[in-house]
Amino acid sequence: MKLIRYGNPGQEKPGVIIDDKKYALPGFSGDYDEDFFGGDGLQKLSEYIASHKNELEELPEDVRLGAPVFKPSKIVCIGLNFADHAKETNAPIPAEPIIFFKATTALTGPNDNVTIPRNSVKTDWEVELAFVIGKKASYVDLENALDHVAGYCLHNDYSEREFQIERGGQWDKGKGCDTFAPVGPFIATADELGDVNNLHMWLTVNGKTMQNGSTSTMIFDVPFLVHYISQFMTLLPGDIVSTGTPPGVGLGMKPEPVYLKAGDVVELGIEGLGTSKQVLKAWSPPAS
Structure with missing residues (x-):
């Protein structure tokens, strides 16, 4: 998977890139942070994408991207x-x-x-x-x-x-x-x-x-x-x-x-x- 975070500075939300297109994840909770990476976040995200493939919301090509990790400890x-x-x-x-x-x-x-x-x-x-x-x-x-x-x-x-x-x-x-x-x-x-x-x-x-x-x-x-x-x-x-x-x-x-x-x-x-x-x-x- 390719993980992105998009939106205005300080208001970014998690998203993904699939086949070179950027998608929002409506209904997916959490962010790409310590809990996500340290738990079963990648597995849950994969399952979410598989079950909501037709519901993913395509983002504009020029949407601003934030850092793809939320608040790393270091x-x-x-x-x-x-x-x-x-x-x-x-x-x-x-x-x-x-x-x-x-x-x-x-x-x-x-x-x-x-x-x-x-x-x-x-x-x-x-x-x-x-x-x-x-x-x-x-x-x-x-x-x-x-x-x-x-x-x-x-x-x-x-x-x-x-x-x-x-x-x-x-x-x-x-x-x-x-x-x-x-x-x-x-x-x-x-x-x-x-x-x-x-x-x-x-x-x-x-x-x-x-x-x-x-x-x-x-x-x-x-x-x-x-x-x-x-x-x-x-x-x-x-x-x-x-x-x-x-x-x-x-x-x-x-x-x-x-x-x-x-x-x-x-x-x-x-x-x-x-x-x-x-x-x-x-x-x-x-x-x-």
């Missing part, structure tokens, strides 16, 4: 998980996964505008494969790791490099800015995707290709990441884990880094997981 990210990306940023190839977090307040819809933070001069892009936890994961054995994955989605791990690298402390301050985690357009359940270890991934800025890679070059694959992260924290159903980016980020451009400015358009996609598009906007004070 967004866990893996840094420098592609050897060639580590090289372009002059970082050593990690012996173990580098873990950092994005604030849940960074989560936004796949095609929503992205705000360049106040005082930012080095806002950057990163196309990433993310997965959603479907079963509570604590001290998971490697051979059972994929049993804990509900599905996969597209994520643009926006980063403010000055905040991240030059301001001291941990990476999180450059990763968790508002709107810095556009996710979606949908979650594809594991049976939809095929070989998750060999997916083409790409990103353009203003129509120019910046990233063109494959999940096949990840250092640490999805099963290992579930196993590894679960040794240090409990992953809850609905949690999002983002697996790193291939080379081609702004920080690594030669001869000089290239960063985003207001008006830039970023488009990205991963094979089997759709595409997303964000327009960069300058920060402005919230309306009083």
